[in-house]
Amino acid sequence: MSAPAxxxxxxxxxxxANSRSGLHGGGMAIQRHKGLADDVYEAVFNKLMTLDIxxxxxxxxxxxxxxxxxxxxxxxxxxxxxxGEGLVVKTHLVGYSAAPQITRRRFxxxxxxxxxxxxxxxxxxxxxxxxxxxxKLRKTAASMATLSNSRMRQSYSGFARLDAHFHDQIMEIAxxxxxxxxxxxxxxxxxxxxxxxxxxxxxxxxxxxxxLLVALAAGDEVGAERAMRAHIERSRERLLVxxx
Amino acid sequence: MSAPAxxxxxxxxxxxANSRSGLHGGGMAIQRHKGLADDVYEAVFNKLMTLDIxxxxxxxxxxxxxxxxxxxxxxxxxxxxxxGEGLVVKTHLVGYSAAPQITRRRFxxxxxxxxxxxxxxxxxxxxxxxxxxxxKLRKTAASMATLSNSRMRQSYSGFARLDAHFHDQIMEIAxxxxxxxxxxxxxxxxxxxxxxxxxxxxxxxxxxxxxLLVALAAGDEVGAERAMRAHIERSRERLLVxxx
DNA sequence: GTATATCGGATCGTATACGATTTGCGTCTG
DNA sequence: CAGACGCAAATCGTATACGATCCGATATAC
Numbered sequence: 200m201s202a203p204a205x206x207x208x209x210x211x212x213x214x215x216a217n218s219r220s221g222l223h224g225g226g227m228a229i230q231r232h233k234g235l236a237d238d239v240y241e242a243v244f245n246k247l248m249t250l251d252i253x254x255x256x257x258x259x260x261x262x263x264x265x266x267x268x269x270x271x272x273x274x275x276x277x278x279x280x281x282x283g284e285g286l287v288v289k290t291h292l293v294g295y296s297a298a299p300q301i302t303r304r305r306f307x308x309x310x311x312x313x314x315x316x317x318x319x320x321x322x323x324x325x326x327x328x329x330x331x332x333x334x335k336l337r338k339t340a341a342s343m344a345t346l347s348n349s350r351m352r353q354s355y356s357g358f359a360r361l362d363a364h365f366h367d368q369i370m371e372i373a374x375x376x377x378x379x380x381x382x383x384x385x386x387x388x389x390x391x392x393x394x395x396x397x398x399x400x401x402x403x404x405x406x407x408x409x410x411l412l413v414a415l416a417a418g419d420e421v422g423a424e425r426a427m428r429a430h431i432e433r434s435r436e437r438l439l440v441x442x443x
Numbered sequence: 444m445s446a447p448a449x450x451x452x453x454x455x456x457x458x459x460a461n462s463r464s465g466l467h468g469g470g471m472a473i474q475r476h477k478g479l480a481d482d483v484y485e486a487v488f489n490k491l492m493t494l495d496i497x498x499x500x501x502x503x504x505x506x507x508x509x510x511x512x513x514x515x516x517x518x519x520x521x522x523x524x525x526x527g528e529g530l531v532v533k534t535h536l537v538g539y540s541a542a543p544q545i546t547r548r549r550f551x552x553x554x555x556x557x558x559x560x561x562x563x564x565x566x567x568x569x570x571x572x573x574x575x576x577x578x579k580l581r582k583t584a585a586s587m588a589t590l591s592n593s594r595m596r597q598s599y600s601g602f603a604r605l606d607a608h609f610h611d612q613i614m615e616i617a618x619x620x621x622x623x624x625x626x627x628x629x630x631x632x633x634x635x636x637x638x639x640x641x642x643x644x645x646x647x648x649x650x651x652x653x654x655l656l657v658a659l660a661a662g663d664e665v666g667a668e669r670a671m672r673a674h675i676e677r678s679r680e681r682l683l684v685x686x687x
Numbered sequence: 688g689t690a691t692a693t694c695g696g697a698t699c700g701t702a703t704a705c706g707a708t709t710t711g712c713g714t715c716t717g
Numbered sequence: 718c719a720g721a722c723g724c725a726a727a728t729c730g731t732a733t734a735c736g737a738t739c740c741g742a743t744a745t746a747c
Binding site for chain 2: 233234236237272275276277278279280281282283284291292305308309311312315316319375376377378381385
Binding site for chain 4: 234
């Protein structure tokens with residue numbers, strides 16, 4: 200399960216807006232190091248993440264053929280990979296469709312899972328914290344703050360992305376790449392849910408991140424663990440209204 | 444060979460409830476062919492699990508075409524899915540190859556991960572334990588014992604499968620399918636490693652399972668958690684010699 | 688008017704053909 | 718004798734064609 204984290208990172212830096220309008224247009228010949236299949240993968244992945252394709256919606260391969268102007272093969276390959284990651288499902292002789300929306304039960308399980316992993320990871324991160332780590336972490340937090348103050352409403356997607364990045368950075372510092380990749384993978388699924396019920400998940404999250412940062416900066420393992428636990432529990436409560 | 448005893452390797456998708464040929468009608472109602480892609484997937488999956496394809500080995504699509512006597516398309520699709528699950532890797536213009544052998548670092552991370560999840564899961568399983576659960580669990584343990592006494596040396600693969608099933612059953616009882624799927628997925632990767640260094644992982648494991656069973660049967664949450672922790676830690680030590 | 692049956696469009700599944708790139712081996716040259 | 722260049726085989730990437738299956742609409746019968 201090493202792939203998800205990589206793709207996650209790429210998508211983080213890629214930032215939506217990849218203009219796929221002209222494939223062979225213009226003067227810039229495409230440097231095909233990745234192959235079309237990867238391009239298709241990213242395109243569909245972004246469509247999923249931005250809710251351009253809603254959960255449960257059918258994804259016709261011919262539609263993608265026309266839209267992306269590539270042949271069946273790379274599309275099938277990309278779709279197969281997405282299926283392996285659980286983002287799309289395939290039913291024989293019917294076709295692909297985006298994975299269904301998360302259920303209440305799965306929501307509970309997800310938070311149970313996170314509470315088992317992330318507080319402990321925050322504790323370890325506090326022990327291994329260094330100046331560089333702290334700098335990057337603060338940078339991410341600052342980006343979220345500015346984004347929140349300005350055009351938050353328009354780009355909640357960007358905020359959610361940064362939030363994921365913030366948590367991922369802490370996982371990186373904690374050191375266990377396996378746990379980090381798993382959580383990144385889980386978050387990928389969860390992201391879609393969050394976008395649909397984003398409500399007011401911002402102001403409070405910002406201050407909670409701040410509290411966590413203070414504890415991490417001080418190398419306070421107990422405080423970091425507690426702050427992370429509180430953050431996740433409150434996040435859960437904030438999103439729970441979606442099922443009310 | 445139609446359906447492995449333990450159906451691991453299924454996606455840990457958000458949707459879950461994957462109904463691949465889920466019709467269980469009384470008669471022999473025509474069941475829609477799963478499609479060649481699924482057959483290819485299973486074939487390659489088994490080849491990976493039985494070390495018929497060693498870690499790091501290149502997997503040529505044309506080779507599979509000749510061997511399985513199907514066209515490129517279903518093979519590509521199956522390979523794409525396996526890539527999404529991290530069991531194979533693809534490098535552009537070079538081709539597919541089985542995922543590389545597990546590293547020492549990853550080994551450590553895996554056990555760290557398990558120790559975070561499984562003892563807690565054992566504790567919850569002890570609380571929710573019922574008669575039916577206990578019966579199935581004992582049945583699995585008994586199968587392992589008889590297998591061990593008889594032709595263990597020949598079919599360590601079968602033993603490993605049962606061990607995975609035993610742990611999976613406990614995860615099922617614990618109730619969190621997300622954690623359960625994640626661990627099953629992890630185990631899929633780990634399985635390959637275990638097969639290569641199976642050493643003498645049997646006698647001790649059996650008695651540890653017995654200890655765990657006693658605690659679970661008694662609904663002793665503290666004892667179950669402790670037994671699971673001890674079991675995993677000792678399992679780690681038994682396999683650690685592979686890196687000596 | 689409703690329900691059933693049949694027909695047509697659309698989509699998936701499969702197979703084959705062609706072009707692009709890498710890689711390994713052989714040969715030539717310094 | 719060693720290294721580099723180049724050619725050929727193998728393999729991947731891509732595109733297109735054909736058959737099987739499913740979904741929806743229309744027409745007809747009751």
